[in-house]
Amino acid sequence: MTRTAPRRTTTGWTPLAVLATAQFLVVLSTSIVNVALPRIRAGLDLSDTGQAWTVNGYVLVFGALLLPGGRAGDVYGLRRVFLLGTGLFAVASLGAALAPTASALIVSRAAQGIGAALLAPTALALVLTLYPDRQRRGTALGVWGAVSGAGGAAGVLLSGLLTSLYGWRAVFVVMVPLALAVLVATRLLVGADRPRGGSLDAPGAVTVTAGLVALTYGLSGPRPLAVTGLALLGLFVVLQRRAADPLLPARMSVVAVPNVLMALLGAVWLGLFYFLPLYQQRALGYSPLEAGLTQLPLALMVTLTSWGTGKVSGRPVLPVGLLVLAAGLAWLSRTPADGTFLVDLLGPTLLIGAGLGVAFVRLTALSSTGVPAADNGLAGGLVNATRQIGGAVGLSFLTLLPSPGTAFLACAAITLLISALSMRKA
Numbered sequence: 001m002t003r004t005a006p007r008r009t010t011t012g013w014t015p016l017a018v019l020a021t022a023q024f025l026v027v028l029s030t031s032i033v034n035v036a037l038p039r040i041r042a043g044l045d046l047s048d049t050g051q052a053w054t055v056n057g058y059v060l061v062f063g064a065l066l067l068p069g070g071r072a073g074d075v076y077g078l079r080r081v082f083l084l085g086t087g088l089f090a091v092a093s094l095g096a097a098l099a100p101t102a103s104a105l106i107v108s109r110a111a112q113g114i115g116a117a118l119l120a121p122t123a124l125a126l127v128l129t130l131y132p133d134r135q136r137r138g139t140a141l142g143v144w145g146a147v148s149g150a151g152g153a154a155g156v157l158l159s160g161l162l163t164s165l166y167g168w169r170a171v172f173v174v175m176v177p178l179a180l181a182v183l184v185a186t187r188l189l190v191g192a193d194r195p196r197g198g199s200l201d202a203p204g205a206v207t208v209t210a211g212l213v214a215l216t217y218g219l220s221g222p223r224p225l226a227v228t229g230l231a232l233l234g235l236f237v238v239l240q241r242r243a244a245d246p247l248l249p250a251r252m253s254v255v256a257v258p259n260v261l262m263a264l265l266g267a268v269w270l271g272l273f274y275f276l277p278l279y280q281q282r283a284l285g286y287s288p289l290e291a292g293l294t295q296l297p298l299a300l301m302v303t304l305t306s307w308g309t310g311k312v313s314g315r316p317v318l319p320v321g322l323l324v325l326a327a328g329l330a331w332l333s334r335t336p337a338d339g340t341f342l343v344d345l346l347g348p349t350l351l352i353g354a355g356l357g358v359a360f361v362r363l364t365a366l367s368s369t370g371v372p373a374a375d376n377g378l379a380g381g382l383v384n385a386t387r388q389i390g391g392a393v394g395l396s397f398l399t400l401l402p403s404p405g406t407a408f409l410a411c412a413a414i415t416l417l418i419s420a421l422s423m424r425k426a
Contacts, residue, residue, distance in 0.1 A: 028175065039167065044099070044102045061110045203243070215233065265359055270394060276332075305354045
């Protein structure tokens with residue numbers, strides 16, 4: 001059965017606003033916890049392991065389930081799976097806010113990750129389906145990139161503000177009404193789509209999920225677990241060749257290169273937002289709130305360039321944007337111990353923001369180019385998964401470097417590689 005485009009109960013850009021808010025929530029839930037971690041640790045008497053799993057419980061589950069989550073949307077209906085994911089996300093956020101123990105918090109964070117893995121790829125797939133023509137899709141993806149950039153900065157700022165005023169539980173409470181509003185608005189404004197039908201490749205879903213969790217956790221923990229992850233991913237490849245209706249069919253090879261490039265960009269993205277606050281707080285003596293405030297120009301530039309990139313076309317756009325990103329990272333790699341915001345941070349972060357906005361939007365667009373409408377959910381899951389897993393794998397190697405400066409320089413080198421490889425795909 002072939003899925004037809006969703007029946008819209010409204011026209012214009014209102015459905016995009018609803019779906020973009022869902023994307024904002026996904027990005028927000030990743031970044032909003034970090035600043036609040038010391039208060040969470042004190043409030044629930046977390047161990048070092050418990051503190052790490054407060055973050056990893058969400059990130060690992062989210063990244064590993066993106067492919068099955070996206071494919072579930074294709075098989076069972078994009079809007080249906082999106083609503084299920086959003087509802088689970090809201091309930092899990094409330095559970096995290098009310099968590100009486102560390103174990104309850106970690107379980108709630110993992111449930112948040114499951115909800116996000118269902119709603120993120122299906123939200124993107126609904127955008128691709130609702131805005132199929134090139135111009136409107138470009139504008140929609142520009143908004144998508146802008147919201148993603150804004151969500152990261154908002155997480156840092158809201159976390160510091162809410163934690164200071166109301167305590168750490170407020171960082172989870174704030175997500176509940178937003179998720180519920182998205183749930184209601186989606187039912188009213190986004191029409192139901194017809195499922196593709198078929199079945200979800202259960203063996204493929206299990207092996208790829210277990211493989212990605214083992215690989216990403218093993219890279220920062222027990223190394224034998226990473227080897228197990230690679231073996232499971234190898235088994236996944238074998239199973240896909242034999243499956244009648246594989247989770248990742250061969251026809252998706254049309255977007256293999258853009259997804260590889262997105263994985264590399266994920267390493268740069270996560271590396272930047274890991275090492276930049278580290279440099280600001282350890283070397284420059286910034287407070288967490290000051291670090292968040294000084295990242296506002298970067299977030300604003302990501303937002304503006306994402307919006308603008310959605311309205312332009314041309315092969316040079318992506319490689320030039322990546323060169324700008326590489327220049328900003330190389331400039332930032334100086335990391336003077338006595339640096340100031342105006343002299344040493346503002347210029348490079350503006351370049352970085354401009355380059356990230358261009359790269360994110362263009363690679364997201366390329367990762368859906370040539371994909372049949374019936375595979376939009378899978379395309380959304382795949383591009384999200386490659387960015388998450390690429391970020392996790394890249395960060396595990398970047399943390400081996402001796403300083404934030406060398407990490408920024410390594411990110412600049414990776415960006416130059418992406419630019420060179422993108423020349424043929426842009």
